[in-house]
């Protein structure tokens with residue numbers, strides 16, 4: 001073990017300052033928690049508010065770090081064997097935006113799978129870049145969207161040879177990793193930049209039982225949500241850079257433009273601690289976690305009507321992150337929405353994701369054996385008490401054949417109006433609409449709205465499916481470009 005990795009320079013500095021109990025004429029205005037609402041104080045205690053400091057020389061500056069933040073970022077880069085690391089306090093959302101704004105100028109083309117997180121579309125809008133989509137593989141039996149393969153990436157590069165960069169989400173929300181090394185080889189063969197949204201893979205580096213981490217696989221830049229699986233506080237993320245393909249000075253400038261000037265030191269300190277925890281004890285912690293999840297999966301697979309997604313179920317070339325427990329409810333007649341509601345109301349249990357056919361229970365380094373037992377028990381009880389004979393009707397297939405008329409930034413610049421779904425055919429979308437399942441956007445700003453898409457959306461509404469991006473209770477109108 002690298003002895004340096006047990007250090008936590010940023011956390012130590014913040015703690016040392018908090019212990020001084022200084023009289024503050026600095027922001028924030030709650031003055032070490034004194035004015036905080038009593039209910040909050042009673043629950044959280046006062047100490048956390050002494051740590052809620054802002055930028056001054058003792059605790060360093062996120063935008064121009066010279067000591068403890070700089071040191072904490074250096075240790076993070078070293079832990080992931082990257083050249084540089086930036087601490088982010090607006091999640092991987094800001095990291096995705098920063099990666100795209102670094103790699104692309106206005107109208108530059110960028111290749112990406114269509115099942116991308118909306119923060120990537122946000123980055124493309126901010127950069128004014130032109131997206132070129134790859135359709136991911138869909139497992140229609142299990143209603144799960146896969147990742148894209150190196151061959152698909154190569155085909156896309158040959159089709160769009162001027163593209164500046166490729167951005168891959170790895171792993172996907174279901175924890176499916178692709179052959180990222182193969183993709184890196186292809187992308188670099190054509191002298192393009194490989195960006196990876198590794199929001200769900202901050203743990204990969206620390207266990208041989210997990211897929212390869214993005215930097216190890218050859219990514220030029222990647223972003224990870226330290227708060228998703230590791231012990232970071234919500235919004236804590238890392239941006240990592242390796243090699244010379246990306247302009248490190250531009251990354252620094254872009255990150256500085258995008259991030260707040262009043263970062264939360266609680267979030268920053270938690271990133272420092274999470275890195276230390278993984279770099280010093282990650283292998284052992286993840287070993288236990290994976291064993292627990294494997295045992296849970298085996299128990300769930302003994303329950304009649306439902307099944308967990310396993311490595312053996314995947315197509316060749318893809319690898320499953322075993323810390324994600326995807327339960328396919330297929331034969332139970334229950335939807336993910338129903339199971340999730342029952343979990344909340346009757347079993348005091350929450351899952352990260354539900355759709356018509358599946359739920360995803362995301363474990364993390366804080367998950368206990370008891371938590372897994374509670375999940376297994378809840379599923380056993382629900383299947384025994386609520387399973388129905390009628391299997392849920394399959395969704396109508398959709399081709400996802402879209403035509404981009406203008407790039408997403410231009411679409412938003414033109415202004416928008418609302419029209420009823422029926423009248424939207426032929427117009428240009430001014431919004432992103434992504435139904436779950438399958439979690440692939442059916443519309444992205446700048447795309448022509450087809451009859452097929454309108455029929456599909458109306459069918460989803462009839463089935464009671466909420467579409468991510470819709471406003472209001474029911475999807476009755478679409479936002480379209482004003483003059484379309």
Ligand SMILES: Cc1ncc(COP(=O)(O)O)c(C=O)c1O
Nearest residue numbers: 090091092093117119197199225
């Ligand atoms: C694949 C993916 N990328 C990026 C993000 C954004 O991450 P964050 O919530 O840390 O901003 C998410 C969030 O769920 C995600 O699932």
